[in-house]
Amino acid sequence: MRRDRDEVREFLTGLARLTVRGVAVSWEPLTAGGRRVELPTYAFQRERYWLEVPSAVGDVTTAGLAPSEHPLLGAIMRRADVDGVVFTGRWSLRTHPWLGEHRVGSSVVFPGTGFVELLVRAGDEVGCGRIEELTQETPLVVPEHGALQLQVVVGAPEEPGLRGVAVYSRVEDADEDVPWTRHASGLLSHSEASPGFELAQWPPAGAEALDVDNLYQRLADAGLVYGERFQGLKAGWIKGENIYAEIRLPEHAVAEAEQYALHPAVLDAALQSSGLNDSPEMQATAYVPFSWSGVSLFAVGASVLRVCVRHVARDRVS
Template sequence: VADVTLLPGTAFVELALQAGDAVGCDRVEELTMEAPLVLPEEGGVRIQLVVAAPTDAGRRRVTVYSRPETGPAEPDADPQWTRHATGVLAASGPAVVAASADLAVWPPADAEPLDIDGMYERFNATGLGYGPVFQGLRAAWRRGEEVFATIALPAEQRDEAGRFRVHPALLDAALHAMALGGFVARSAEPQIRLPFAWNGVSLQAVGAPALRVRLAPAGSEAISLTVADESGRPVASVESLAVRTVSPDQLASARQAFHESLFRLDWTALPAPAGAAGSTARWAVLDGDASGLLPLLKSAVSSPVASHPDLAALGRELGSDGAAPELVFAACAASPAGADVASVHGAAHRALE
């Protein structure tokens, strides 16, 4: 993409499906791409996928990180992790997805064939360069707002399909058919659009080397996908996939993340304060009664703990010697009534203040 090699968004979906299968969550309820994963020209990339403990409803958060793999030439290097995707995994339940009649009969009835000759050359001219394995679009048809497509791996790659839930190159090629429909707004200048937010990804079969795909509108700048194998049996479905425009500058910035930087984040450990181990040093809490922090501290430590409405009040009420408390605690949480936008903004402003 714009001369930068990216891990395709469909590979993140595959990672999430594999992880979900390991913990009994076979449905990707949502998966949002936060940053592209650039594959460097030399060296490797370490992937870290984290699945959280289940909620009461059985859902699990999933997060995908990466960082450059350090080599023998830089044994002390400690590159930072970049978060690329976050989402939610869940169990799909007992519902069985029936085969779509539109995919069982192929080509679909009343669908008009579309010309795909030279399509990948046109992609390349707009900054999207696909290698042979990703050039899987074989034929396409249109019926109203729907687009149908046949997708297949090259013959020498068909055996690889069994390693995946849905081969990322196959699913990526299915998205190429978006260019044949009016799923995204046209613009005067060529634009690069990449998958951004996946919702409701469910599997019914794995390892197919070729696919029948139906794409249909699912709101503004989004599509739904129904996927079957060569015989029309259900393979997967995606309730909605939203795309967003990416500029070459954004991709160049992502590529620079693999270069050595003058700046880095670090964690500096501070020694425990002298009064932390039960001395007579004074502690203070701002707005402790409202936050509930004051009784917790009083029950946990032997140091005197005083409550003050705010920093100004603390300044007025300093001891006769003018000495500040050893520690001052400030509760900056959002309102417990709910994490709406206003309460989150308020919490952030209080913390900064």
């Protein structure tokens, strides 16, 4: 019993707590005339009905800029010193809440797949459809409060047909003398590749199913905490050295994916599939991508993927 609380409610609450802890309680005197029913054994399904309201972007042309038409990049400006461009953006967990669904430990860390998205958009602007290389140098941590300013700087053409690119950020309310941090750099090229794969038969004939049920709990135990958008890996198979996987964004994020070349959460889930057949020792370690090469995109706005992944080294996949 508790002072100043309803005795019947407190008594029944105590009985309920005993019940869920395995103590046998006779409920018949309380529920005379009632009947016992079974609770459903499936996991309760949660469905969001909140409207995803994008952050408003003003008329950037009044500042001598052009709209970038990309959710992570607010504006674009042609450089005056060389034949290059600068993209600018502003991020926060309020304007881009999906960023908060990618955490390493207790920090919100911009995913490596996000840098791929930024370079793909930058390459489109200068006619470079391929990322020859991309290396992350410093993690881009998104603050829990406040906002970040972002710049993606594309340099002049180099030989043979390459352009350098780099990604910088700075806390919005930082002092003017605080320098920008370079998080990633790379090279863009004009190379026009063609798809070297075909996944029309699904799943591939002879592929054996892999268990994906405990994947996200294992990742969380290893320090990678994914929100709903980043938990897109729905099924996996293995055939020879290839791992196949199906990726699907939650229904409320499908329209969001159409605004991106390839939503970072979708590509991240594709990379997660590379660990489905790892040994228990490997599964206990959290891996995040930091280096890329030979990236080409052939279709945009996808919310469902069929994936083929192959390990080419202990810590490298294609």
